[in-house]
Structure formats: structure tokens, C-alpha cells
Amino acid sequence: MKLLRILIPFFAFVWELMLPFKIPVGYYIKGGMVWFENWTGSAGRPYVCWTKYSPSPIFIVLVLLPALVLLVSYIFHRDSSLRNLGLSMLFSLLAATMAPVFMLDLSINSILLMLVSLSSGIVLGKDIGDRVILAFGGFLPGLVFILVISAQFHGAC
């Protein structure tokens, strides 16, 4: 079970890394163009191109999936370590998913994620080793998710 607790965060890491590329961006980014038909070219611009992070409910469920799988496993196996890891991951991923809605800043979101992961680890862990595993288990997939999402706005139109 201990090996599983170490491996699951890595599987979650891969899942969060792949997810934004495997589903259409429309599930989590809203955007569009507003153009000015009377633009003459002398000043200003012909259009405004905008994008905004806006996760759909399906997307949020998919992001939280690793944590949900752990919590469902807990129901069947009644192993508290699965529950604690599931909760730690749930809080961290929820923070990683929702924070960019309010502020799309990589450093601020990373710090917020770190605080949430550490708090979850401290509250849910039994000893120092357990706390580190729980904090790490939530932080790693959350961080990769934030990194991938923040980069989804790097392009030109």
C-alpha cells in the first residue's frame, strides 16, 4: 500500500500533464475576437483578441479524477491512508483548478498551491514522513496542472 501511495501521485502527475492536451481547449478556455469594421488603419487596431480561463464542470471533474479515484478506493478498502491522500490531492487540485479563475499568475498560484498542499499534509498526516508524502502527493499534480494551464495563453492571433 505504501508503494501505491508513492506511485499514485506520479500517475496523477502524468494525468494532469496530458489532460489539457487531450481534450479540446473549449472545455477550459473561453475566447473570441471583436473586430472593428470601420477601422481605417491610421491608428488603433482592427480587432481585439481575448482568451480567458473558464473551466467547465466536466473539466473540473476530470482534473479531480485521481483524487476521486482514491476516495472511491477508500470506500471499498477502508484504508485511511487512501482517504488522506485522496483528500490532500482533492484540496490541492481544487486550488490549482480554481485559483487561475481569479488570477492567472504562475508564481502566485504556485505559492497558493504550496500553502494548500502543506496545510493538507500537516492536518491529515500522522507523522513527519506521512505529512511529506501527503503534501507532495497534492503539490506535484497541482503544480504541473498550473504550469500547463498558464502556458495555454502563450500564442498570438
Added chain:
Amino acid sequence: MNRLSTRMLVVFFAVLVLSSFAGALSLVPPKGHGGSVTPAEAISVAQMYLQWASSNIPNFEDWKNAKLSRPVAYYFPNGTRSAYEFTVLVNGKPDGFILVAAQRYMPPVLEFGKGEAPSRRLGRIGTARIKGFLRERHKLLYYGALSYSVELGNGKAMDIYGRQVPVPKTTKLALSPRQVASAWRAFDTDTGISDVGVLSTSTLTKVIPNVPVWTEDSYWTYTRGVGDLGGASTSYPNNVGPKADPWNIWDGCTPIAAAQIIAYHEHPEIYENGYYTQEYKEYMTSLVDILHHTMGTFDTKDKKGWTWWCGYPGSDACDGIESFASEYQRLKDQGIVSWSLKNNYDAQPTCTLGLCWEFGGYINEDDVIEEVNSYRPALLQLHNGGSAADGQGPYGDHSVVITGYVGNSNTVDYLVIHSGWDMYDHYLTWGNWGSHTHLVKIIPEKR
């Protein structure tokens, strides 16, 4: 207390009077360095500068045996002569210009570069836009860096973008009298130009000549524009060329910018024949359509015309440029395009590990100078770009072509860009953009 106040007042006035003397003295031009410059003196300055530039500035070696045209005079708004412009002729063909001051309180050489002479550009635009335009009738104005314009009367002028602008009532030139005097001395003494430091205050305008300019302005002018239309039921590659595209009417700024660079390396002669020709339209729309495809530019309603920066795990700007040649050859084999293909293209972004998409990038003046001096227009990926000097913009997250710069031999004050939004040059102040802005150097490699 009263005596102390009186003494302080006396000291204060003494300082005031002495400092005004000092100020006045510093404004007196050195002996022999006042007054205006005759055309003959201006020719002599231009000839000396020609020789100096040919042996001191990279890529100006061909000015060694160049000749100068007759001077064209520019004026201040008050009617005083401000400058003489000389077109540099290499083997009888224009290869840049030198702008020499017409007043000795200005630096001897005001601007120079390899681009089109400003008077020629003003003449071209003036003929197209001003009814009854005649160089003899309309005075050319110059009252500071990049202020070239044609006087229209009633306090109005037409600038180098063809816009009507107000003529300022007063102009103020921020010049150091000491530096100006030293610079004139270097020309007046018969020893030639030895003090390069003095001359570094001159503004250098370096523009790669004949970089094709293009926009897909059908987007906002609809059927009146130069680009192709969108929303057709045809599928790629049957749309390649002026035919309507299956995607949005706006093809995307990155394919448009890259198409201008590739056209410059492949077939500049098509542009030199004029950008209004059918062949030019066919060629440019073909390049844009192919690059739209190879770059994986978005067509969804959320991201119309959006192209990823380099380093994206799927198709992106660099992938599109690097796979352009093979895709073009494939279409040529199918008879969809007919122009020859000379080069493969290597795209080199200035980003850590090439991952612009993840980490953004950086931009250095040295890179811009090197690319322009090597006659390689570069792709500028603007992040949160500001407005150009003429008010176009703000550009936001936009791709443009760097065709030149204004600065001196190691600093850049303005970038000369093709914005992709119209068919003119624009000047973007150095640094007027966000921190992730970067270059993509596009290196042609002979096939």
C-alpha cells in the same frame, strides 16, 4: 537677524547672476560654428560620411565607391532650412540615404540608412494621396528624428504613413552644443572623421530593402481587401491561393508575418514589381494558407487565427516554418503552386530551451542588429505589445515582422515593423512590450 537675511539675499542674487552668465556662455556656439550650411558644404559632409561608413559600419562596404544624388532640402515649420537629403547610389541604383544638417547647431549627419530615401517615399505616397502633388509646390518638413512629412498648408502635413498630422508651431531640439561643435570640427578639419565617439550620437536607420509587406485585410474591409475570403466549403489544399478559405476570413497574424519573411527569401522580385499585381496577391495568399496549415493555426470560434508560440507539444509557429518547405514542395508536385522553392527554413526562437510556449522568451538588441545587418527579417512574437509611434495598436499578443531598426551601431531605439494589419512600415519603441516577448530568427538554407 536682519543683517543675516540681507547677506543671504545678496549671496542668492550673486549666485543667480553668475549662473545666468555661465548658462549664456554655454549657449554661445564656438567660433565658426554658427549659421547655416550651404549645399556645397553638405555635399562635402555627405561624401566624407560615405567613406567613413563604408569602412566602419558592417554591411556598408558597398558605399565605398558610391555616388550621391543632388541634395533634396527639408525645412522646419517656420520655413528655415533644416536638412539636406542625399540618395546614395551604388552602380547607379539607390542604396540608402544620408541626411545632413542645414544648420550648424545640429549634428552634421542627422540620419542615414539603407532603406528608401524618405523624400522618395513621401513623393510616392504624396502622388497617390494628394491631388495635384508636386515636389516643387509642396515643401518637405523635417524637425527631429522620424518627423519627415509634406507640408499641406493650414497647419497640416502628411507624414510618411500618408496620414494628415498637425504641424507643430514650435520645435525644440535637445542637442549638446559641445558635442555638435566637436562633430562639425571633425568634418571641417581636413583630416577626415576620426572621432567615432562623436558620431555615435547620429541616428542610424537600417531597414532591409524590399521586404514584402502583406495583410489579410479582407477581414475588415471584406471584398475590398487584398487578402482572400473565408468560410468556404472547400478543404485544404484546394483553397491555397486567392480562393476563399475553409477557415475564418482572418488567417492569423503568425502565418501572415512568416509569409512576408519567406517571400523575401524566395521571390522578392514579385514584390518589387508592385504589391498591387495579381501575381503578388496569388503568391502571398498561397504562402499564408500553407503556413496557416503547417503552423496548426486555430480555426475554432474561441481562438480564431491563434497560433502557439514555439515549443508547444503540437504544431506551433516554429514547426510551421520548419515544415513549410516540404509542404510547399508537396503542393508544387501536385500542381497547386508553381513558383520555385529555393530554401529550407530553420526557426530559432530566443527562448530558454526553445520552450517559448511554457516559459516565454527574451529579446536582445544584439540579436535584432545581427539579423537586420545579415538581411534576415525576423519574426517578433509580441507579448502584451504596446502601440507604434504613429498610434497603431496596442498590438497585445501579436506576431509582426522586424524589417529594420533606428538606433546606432549597438543600440536600438525603434524597431521598424510590418504589423500585418496594413501595408505600411511602423516604428515600435524598443521595450514597448511585455516580458515574454521574443524573436524567432528565420534562417534560410539553400535546398
